[in-house]
Amino acid sequence: MSYSNAIHHRAGTIFPFIAAILALGLARIIDPYLAYVATSWVIFGLLGLSLDVVWGRGGFLSLAQTAFYGLGGYFGSVVAINLSAVTGHSLLWSLPAGALFGALIAGALGWIIFYARMGALQSTILSYTFTLLLWSVSQSFKLDAGSAVIGGDNGMSNIPGYIPGFGAGAEALEPAGALMFVVLVAALAYFATQRLMTGTFGKIIDSIRLDIEKTELLGYDVRRYQVLNFAWSGLLAGLAGALFGGWSNYLNPSIFSVQEALLVPIYVLVGGLGTLAGPFVGATLIGGLSFWLGGGAVGGQTTLILGVVLIGLVLFLKKGVLGGLGDLWRSRLPDPNEAARGAGAVSIDxxxxxxxxxxxxxxxxxxxxxxxxxxxxxxxxxxxxxxxxxxxxxxxxxxxxxxxxxxxxxxxxxxxxxxxxxxxxxxxxxxxxxxxxxxxxxxxxxxxxxxxxxxxxxxxxxxxxxxxxxxxxxxxxxxxxxxxxxxxxxxxxxxxxxxxxxxxxxxxxxxxxxxxxxxxxxxxxxxxxxxxxxxxxxxxxxxxxxxxxxxxxxxxxxxxxxxxxxxxxxxxxxxxxxxxxxxxxxxxxxxxxxxxxxxxxxxxx
Amino acid sequence: MFRISNATGGYGKTIIIRDVSLYVGSGDVVALLGRNGVGKSTLMRYATGLIPAIAGTVEIDGLAAPAAPARRARHGLGYVPQGRFVFPRMTALENIAVAAESNGHNGKEAVEEALTYFPMLKPKVHDLAGGLSGGQQQVLALARALAIRPTVLLLDEPTEGVQPSIVDEIAGVLKRINIERGIAMLVAEQDLDFCLSIANRAYVMEKGAIRMETDRATLERDKALQQELLGV
Amino acid sequence: MDIDYLATVILSSLSSASILLIATIGLAVVFGLMGVINLAHGEFLMIGAYSALTATQMGVPFVLAIPIAVAVTMAIGALVEVLIIKRLYGRIFDTMLATWGISIVFYQLAVMIFGTVTPGIGMPQSNIQIGDYSLAGYPLLMIGVAALMGLFVYFLMTRTVYGMKARASIQQPEMAQAIGIESTRVNTLTFSIGCGLAGFAGAVLLPIVPATPSMGFSFVIKAFLTVVVAGPVTLTGSVLTAIGLGGGASITASFLTSVAGDIFFFLITAALLWLYPLGISAKWRRKL
Missing domain, CATH: 3.40.50.300 (P-loop containing nucleotide triphosphate hydrolases)
Structure with a gap:
């Protein structure tokens, strides 16, 4: 096997690894404000990854990813606010809490969708309904959970930043440190997901996407796998949400909004559907674009451009950046399917x-x-x-x-x-x-x-x-x-x-x-x-x-x-x-x- | 007059029919015989333009047929597909009328005419087509195809899943419209009796190609060929 | 609780359901006859509202501003169909994403052209008295408008040649072509009509719902949930779903809070999809 072939085979491991190392190195060099903004891109990439798992690999376009993201964020932050005052360390609490809550909610929603055997359109719409329901409810949802105050429209503030140390005096990370930390968490989540998706579980998930009927005829309990996959995507989204809470120190119902939900499929499509690493590329490109255009926040002109980009992607570049590059690379490698052309009739032994x-x-x-x-x-x-x-x-x-x-x-x-x-x-x-x-x-x-x-x-x-x-x-x-x-x-x-x-x-x-x-x-x-x-x-x-x-x-x-x-x-x-x-x-x-x-x-x- | 020359086509990359040529003269009734899966339906769909041609041409009345199926219909190509495919949530009347109106004919007149040929549809005209029995749907699909006033009619397995009494009725009507209106027909069929009762000539297909051309008399005599064709 | 109050609640709920139905019908037509979920439907509604608003500001009487709004949205709809939607038939999720993009573009264009705050037009003053309670007349008028719209679409789709062609095209696309129907033209017209109905809705609801760039978002959500729950027999299904869901949500809202009304709406939607995974009308034998 040639070098090019060998690298192509492991591209999903090698390039993300290099990118993570690069990001860790750059974090210390770049302007702290850029580091601060770029942290959000990585978080959005993680959110995009959660959709890619369920859409690109599982074949179900879920519009509920921001719901798991928001719920993970709220829940993780409530836990962090209450416990980090006592112990100092915010991450130990907020990240697992957010991730598990996201997984739990996604599992429950997935159970309804998959066991009811809904049509594809109905599934997508129901997932969207779920997001909108949360948007609606969160506007007026008020609750004092310990020292955390969820204030409906007013949102929830005073969410602690990333505090790695223990004890009452522990300090939150500076922007550079925060970026490095988020890159590290995202890299871990990515490699865990990649391992899952290239292993046995991933193969069965691929089979379900390609032909669900045949997969069941092979004796797999396909609905269970679909629910598990969806729960994993909820876990990633919840993790991203908890990271987001710590990054912005503030959450409000706009996290469940339609505009927010729209961004997730865009990240995935820009980067490349089903590539797993693609959403990070997509989030960085779009984040970078809006940073240079309008100082970081997505809005105004950027929204217009995003809309046009989405239309253009759907019409002309269905495979996104990584998908397109991958095709280009493959066309320069020896064709693995060559063997099929020489084959004669089957003759059994x-x-x-x-x-x-x-x-x-x-x-x-x-x-x-x-x-x-x-x-x-x-x-x-x-x-x-x-x-x-x-x-x-x-x-x-x-x-x-x-x-x-x-x-x-x-x-x-x-x-x-x-x-x-x-x-x-x-x-x-x-x-x-x-x-x-x-x-x-x-x-x-x-x-x-x-x-x-x-x-x-x-x-x-x-x-x-x-x-x-x-x-x-x-x-x-x-x-x-x-x-x-x-x-x-x-x-x-x-x-x-x-x-x-x-x-x-x-x-x-x-x-x-x-x-x-x-x-x-x-x-x-x-x-x-x-x-x-x-x-x-x-x-x-x-x-x-x-x-x-x-x-x-x-x-x-x-x-x-x-x-x-x-x-x-x-x-x-x-x-x-x-x-x-x-x-x-x-x-x-x-x-x-x-x-x-x-x-x-x-x-x- | 209807002619297919050197037709090659299939689905995606898979080629099902290869280099098929056949000819149906004006007012001629020709059968297309062969076992299941030899490519009869594919050839029919090729002729209507519903699957793109990889190679070959179709001629209707001496003119090259346009590529779009809708325009072929206006050139006088009627089609009764295997499995009937009536418009299920439209009434029987609407099924016929929409075909006529799409080709610039009066829908009401087309329905009246259809009912004279197929009186069995009369009590059913206001029922949804999806609720009709298999035989009634087959008759409706035929009436719909006739409503475009075709010069050539393609029939794909018109007796499949149809009860015997209706099969006889269909055969009778096909003979009648062939004589009265001079409509030429190409019938893909497995029911040999049915074919022998209406067709003068036959093509036999095998593995995506025409294997032989024969006439009714030969077919009636040749028991070995009959057995082979039907796989009995 | 007295009878007058109950009557008021029922009437105003019926009017809410009618408003939902008015906003939904265009979407139902496009989904039912083309199999396309038009996520930009709300923005066509918004374009209709702004067209009517601009026309009235230029001195055109409100009654005449409505057809102007319909014409504008039909034209834009036809353009969108030819440029974008046509390339995506049969790819329902791609169409959804593309129309989502269109919705964002129209929304942002509206923000740039009209700003985020626009003056409403006054509601025609007329009130109806029920016992001690007084109800605004215009929203009640919407019950009639919704009924007329439903009848209009029903007759358009069942009694015209175009309607038959459109239904044939969605029910058996291949056979529709094989009997001579030019499906592409029929589809362009159908999409355009769907958008025109949205424009009509935006214009006719203008006295109740003032034109803002984001008005589409709030409308389209419930509208397309209604359509998806309705299933393949779209018109009848949508009318029933709109009355059931919209009316139910409105009644819930009037006894509890508006959030409770929304929760009612979404939970019943989820429950209906659980019971009827392919829509409530999946097994009905009806034309439309």
Missing amino acids: PDELADILSEAEAQAGPAKSLRAETLFKRFGGVIPVNEVSLAFIPGQPFSLIGPNGAGKSSFLKTCVGVYRPEGGRVLIGDRDVTRAPIFQRVRAGMGVKNQKPQVFGELSVRENLWVAAYSRVRHRQRANGIAARVLSMLGLEAQAEVRASVLSHGQQQWLDIGMVLCLAPRVVLLDEPAAGMTKEETRELSTLVRILARFTTVIVVEHDMEFVRTLEGQVTVLHQGRLFAQGDIDTLREDERVLDIYLGRREHV
């Missing part, structure tokens, strides 16, 4: 597959049956699943066929948990999962491959498999091992580091199947797996399904009768939401009634 499956059986137990008992699902006047009772047991592949509109995929979706049935039961093994959420069914042993390939396009092929394997084993090293074996079974080793989105349609199908295998499912549902595959690929698939059926229960929903024939298993025909016929394929091919519904002939129907 049957022995390796059998090994993987028998090992999975040893770890996850024997195959489980899937049973539907008088399952009933209706949409308005349409009944796509009409009292269907079916039992799929281990031993041979099951195929579910029927003409368009027969209710095959509705039946499948009801078994998977996408639809809630109005009647009947679904059982995996002996467990009734009729009311269980999707991820619990997956943990009970269900593996699902949908018709379209579902892969995480921005993650590498290896990472895709790793995310799937980790869901089952919850152990990084073991997940690595499983991913490597499936990779070699699929013959995709040469493309391991390629982004999944550059794979061909057929390769993505195989990768998706590989991800399902990583789960060591005890019952596998495949929805039209042969659709869009070439003849050779269809043959490979048939081999795979037949081997799979030796170790697990397999149900294939399929249109392609030729493919179904090669599976040599039990076939069930659905028609108009009901069970129509059952048997092996050759018997069914002789059945005039089955031919009729397929040919669209009407004599027997």
Whole structure:
């Protein structure tokens, strides 16, 4: 790997580190007033980071970051005012208090948003509502909390500065010291966040942003992760708020205002969405701009410019400064996706597959049956699943066929948990999962491959498999091992580091199947797996399904009768939401009634 | 007259149809056959301009078709999509009227005309289209396409999920408007009986390309081809 | 509590709800027919108010100043659509951020042109007496104005060719094009009409809400919460939501404090979104 490549790989660590060191050095040299103002830029950068975590990585545009920021500020400051009079040290109290309060509030709000399964727009609006509610309430909210006085409109004053020493005589830091301190705290928060976001947690969060449905199909409790991520962003915002209280020594309701809330996405967009370091760049650029234009305070002409900047960014520079620079740099590096272009058709290794499956059986137990008992699902006047009772047991592949509109995929979706049935039961093994959420069914042993390939396009092929394997084993090293074996079974080793989105349609199908295998499912549902595959690929698939059926229960929903024939298993025909016929394929091919519904002939129907 | 020459297209980078050429003469009814997923719907969407052409051209009545779908419609290209896609929160009447008015025709007259062809819509004209049954929606989508007064009609799986009695009715109306108004048709279909009842000629697609061209008589005779086409 | 007082409270709450509805309808049209959340809606309201104010200051009677305000906002709206919004269709959050930027720009321009304090215009003097209580007449008139506005939009969208095209375009964008509807033109007109309705609201409310650069912020917040809670059947949904939320908040405010009214508004919004994550009308079968 070249130097340039190696540095690019670690750019998120190296450059912020250099920037932090530089800032620490500059703090002593620059004019104290500039140091004082620049401190606020770093605080705003931290606030921006909190949004980048939830928006750039989590995929949810939250407009409540200033709410957590303000609440963290108020709460941290109340604690500091009361305790630092006694102990001297203000930071020990205000920062943890602010951060924890922010995390708590964000967690609670996140719980409402994510567990209600709100639409994206509704989520954003509700987060905005929360900020506005605080703005409204804080205008008249008056409270004497110990020696702290929250005075509604008048705000709260006498917030102690950054006092690092103990005892009654301890002094607050001078501007230079305060800047250094804030840079240090921000750097710690940044590196902690960066570690979190490049680690396991971050990968799962990325997966949720890229395809939440698939992430849940891999057995992750996606809503829990979303709430946790949101709580972390609340923690960062609350921390920034507590720092802000100590910096300005005064807080008032304008911290919850619309104008304040507007600045946060601007910082993120200017710096680069999803880059984590970007918000600091954005805050510094915008802070610097307003400093040179109008002496530090954001207002007047600056507001106008900010508005124009926001429009311009959305229209022309969606990736911001760091995102743009990153693209430029990447274009000069060797293309990691080159390997995808040379790749031929996927050819699986049957022995390796059998090994993987028998090992999975040893770890996850024997195959489980899937049973539907008088399952009933209706949409308005349409009944796509009409009292269907079916039992799929281990031993041979099951195929579910029927003409368009027969209710095959509705039946499948009801078994998977996408639809809630109005009647009947679904059982995996002996467990009734009729009311269980999707991820619990997956943990009970269900593996699902949908018709379209579902892969995480921005993650590498290896990472895709790793995310799937980790869901089952919850152990990084073991997940690595499983991913490597499936990779070699699929013959995709040469493309391991390629982004999944550059794979061909057929390769993505195989990768998706590989991800399902990583789960060591005890019952596998495949929805039209042969659709869009070439003849050779269809043959490979048939081999795979037949081997799979030796170790697990397999149900294939399929249109392609030729493919179904090669599976040599039990076939069930659905028609108009009901069970129509059952048997092996050759018997069914002789059945005039089955031919009729397929040919669209009407004599027997 | 309607012609597609060397059509190549797909979604994003993925090419689904490659170098497809076909021709539908004035007043001709042509079937487009093939299994699921061979690119029939993509070809239809290519013809309407709803997916951008990577290569190839479309001609309507001897003139190159404009790029925008709306302008193609005004050049006489009617389209009944797979899955019908009626305007769900508009009444059946509005569905038909808006199509007529968008092309400079009188909405009221278009609705009256549609009701003479499709009397089954009469009791439903003031109902929201989203509340109609699958078969009724299919008929409505057809009436909507006819309201633009097309010279060529593209039909994508018009019998999918439609009950048999309505399938027969649709076939009857298509034959009638073909004779009375001379509208040419290209029908993508899996229901072989339906195709045999209305089309004179057929193209067979496979893996995004035209594999062969055939006529009704051959298709009726050739059981092996029938089986293969339907994957039975 | 006597009957007269109760009647006064109900009437004034209904008038508050009507004012909210007047301020909301334009937003509902743009969201319902284009899928765009126009965060600059409040600023169009403000532009309408300033246009009407400037016109009256130049001697135009108030009744004629209203159409002037509508024309000005429709023109600016069309311009904004062509220059900015058109490029962002289908990217709802980008449109939100861009219109947020537009809102800030208009706000700041207004500060620079008009300053932060402007003289209001007097409210037409007429009072209504209920028992011992007296209510100003103009705010009560707004109940009628809101009803007329709602009917106007309803007829525009259901009884005109433009209305049918606009609804077709949002319900099935591809099919709308495939049957010959030039969606881009329809969208420009829809956005322009939405802005014109905002301008109308700003002008007609001018005697109640004096023109200030920041008036948009306070209005748009509740207006777009109303629209989002309303969901896909925007007009009917918005009318119900505005009456329920706006009226409820106003009643709460008259018995407790105005902050309590706001809290009521926001908490009920949150509760409704919890119960109907996609808006209250997500499952309704109605036209508009």
